[in-house]
Amino acid sequence: MEQHRTRPPNDGRRRGPQPRAQLPPQARRRPPGPEAGRGPGQPWPARPVPGARLPGPRLTGLGGGLFCVATMFLLGCLDQLLLDGSLPVYGALFLPVCVLTALWVRPGDVLTAPVAVPIAFATGLLVVSDGREGMLGRLMGLATGLATQAGWLYGGTLAAGVIVLVRRVRWVRRRRRQR
Numbered sequence: 001m002e003q004h005r006t007r008p009p010n011d012g013r014r015r016g017p018q019p020r021a022q023l024p025p026q027a028r029r030r031p032p033g034p035e036a037g038r039g040p041g042q043p044w045p046a047r048p049v050p051g052a053r054l055p056g057p058r059l060t061g062l063g064g065g066l067f068c069v070a071t072m073f074l075l076g077c078l079d080q081l082l083l084d085g086s087l088p089v090y091g092a093l094f095l096p097v098c099v100l101t102a103l104w105v106r107p108g109d110v111l112t113a114p115v116a117v118p119i120a121f122a123t124g125l126l127v128v129s130d131g132r133e134g135m136l137g138r139l140m141g142l143a144t145g146l147a148t149q150a151g152w153l154y155g156g157t158l159a160a161g162v163i164v165l166v167r168r169v170r171w172v173r174r175r176r177r178q179r
Contacts, residue, residue, distance in 0.1 A: 061109030065116035068101040069123050076124030085128045087145060091152025094121055098156035102163035107171040114161040121153050122146065 059067055072094065079090045097120070102113040122142065131141025146153065 057104045058106040059104050059109075060106060061112035061116075064101050064105035064109065064113055065119070067104070068097060068113075068116045068120040071097050072120040072124035073127065076127035080127050085130065087128060087149050088152075090124065090128045091149050094124075094152050094156045095159060098160040099163065102160040102167070105164075107167065110164050110167050110171070113164050114157055117157050117160045118153060121156065125149070 075093045075097070076090060079086055079093070083089055098113075098117050101117060101120075102110070105113045125145045126138060126142055129138070129141035129145035131138040
């Protein structure tokens with residue numbers, strides 16, 4: 001049985017952006033400006049945009065969750081080492097991690113941040129919580145820590161949720177305007 005081609009034949013023409021060498025001469029020229037005196041082989045200097053900020057890190061949903069979990073685990077270890085497991089200090093350190101996670105997750109994955117934040121809180125709380133020896137003692141310490149520090153947990157999750165909702169609404173509006 002004969003199979004028909006599913007792709008158009010390659011006739012040598014390129015689709016999409018062309019390299020500068022293939023552009024017509026008038027399109028290759030740059031307007032004269034401060035970079036007109038550059039030497040051969042030197043790259044074009046970047047022009048700063050007035051009022052532009054440097055972009056922050058953009059993490060995927062998984063990367064944001066891993067960042068949050070790893071940071072809270074490390075902060076829990078530091079809290080246990082330096083302050084003998086102070087739960088209020090651990091809770092206060094949780095809030096900036098929530099805000100950073102909600103701000104650094106890229107716009108398409110922003111809804112994952114409020115899910116990762118409570119998991120990270122519990123992960124770090126395993127280190128900080130006052131539990132006796134053994135697995136059951138650790139779980140009891142975790143349950144006690146979650147019950148007594150619920151205000152920090154809810155506050156951080158709420159902060160991440162509000163930031164995420166604001167970012168998501170702005171992202172959706174920007175995409176609608178572009179269409």
